[in-house]
Amino acid sequence: MTLYDFAKGLFRLQFHLMGWKIHDVENLPLEGPVILAINHVSLWDPIVAACSLPRHVSFMAKDELFAIPVMGWIFSKLGAFPVKRGQGDMNAIRQSLALLKEGQVLGLFPEGTRSKTGEVQKGLPGMVLLMEKSKASVVPIKVLGTRRLLRKGWGKIAVVVGQPLTAQMLKAPEGIQNRREWIADRIMQAVLELPEAK
Template sequence: MMLYSLAKGIMTLVLKVKGCKITGLENFPAEGPVIIACNHISLWDPIIVGCSMPRQVYFMAKEELFSIPLLGQILHGLGTFPVKRGKGDIGAFRKSVRLLKEGKVLGIFPEGTRSKTGNIQEAMAGIVLIVNKSHAPILPVKVYGARGLLTQKRGKIGIIIGKPFYADNLEIPEKTENSREWLANKIMDVVNEM
């Protein structure tokens, strides 16, 4: 927790200097479990999201990052945990649900990888499994201007926080072949439309 507070303090200062704009902070739940579903355009996205939220955000990150000396220890210290991409990672799933059952904030990039174009990509259905098991509200978040954060002009970086919603309130069209895929992509549609 001490590392998280220190890192957040330093990076929040960097974001202030860069003129990072935060819109919709009033939509962030003050307590209880919440799943942040965010677009993914840059390596800076988790930092921007984490620094913009008043509560600690626990992110999933690809397991390969944890094998990099020092970086893996830092990620663990920040509350980040590994996920095996492209596979059904039961350990990451259980950790996600446990964090939400404890009333914490889980950060997920449903696209699974950064978008090279900046456009929203197909979402992975894993988020729906977590949503269905935890029954936590989804908080749509959109990051913009994060590419080249340190060289980006002041005031071009920001985050939009939408209103939380429950997946149960989304009506799946009849004859939908894969309801999980449809729901995952619908979540990202909400992010994209902000």
């Protein structure tokens, strides 16, 4: 058993006890490259999202997390890898494309940072570059109830999985000046439009 599977089993037990719900997980393709576009309000988001899905998810995470003693090692063992925010990190891009070329699942938080208000923010266009280069579909995912999870998350944790979006479905109209930004906006709109609860 891998560390990923062991940790996933432990957290799934915890979340089940907290009333965790997963909606429309059948929307996630069971094979082939997939990019997850996930809203971000808490450090718990990647854990809750990964535990909700049947496939192994490799997350791109801010490089500051990998500088934390022991934690950085754990993140790496779980398949996460660092990205330097605020700049074009070619190493992170190459690693992302390599994962997708192998038909794996890449987890992204396109907002670039946690939302202080809980509202879905503008998405960064880097995910569009990865989608175009890899030909992977993008699956919008909304994570709910993770803010102050250990105090207020009981009975409120949920994950909603949206329909896959392809580059063909997200073609920008002619005359759009920043095509990737326009597509990123459409992806984040798809995250926003996922239901809050069912």
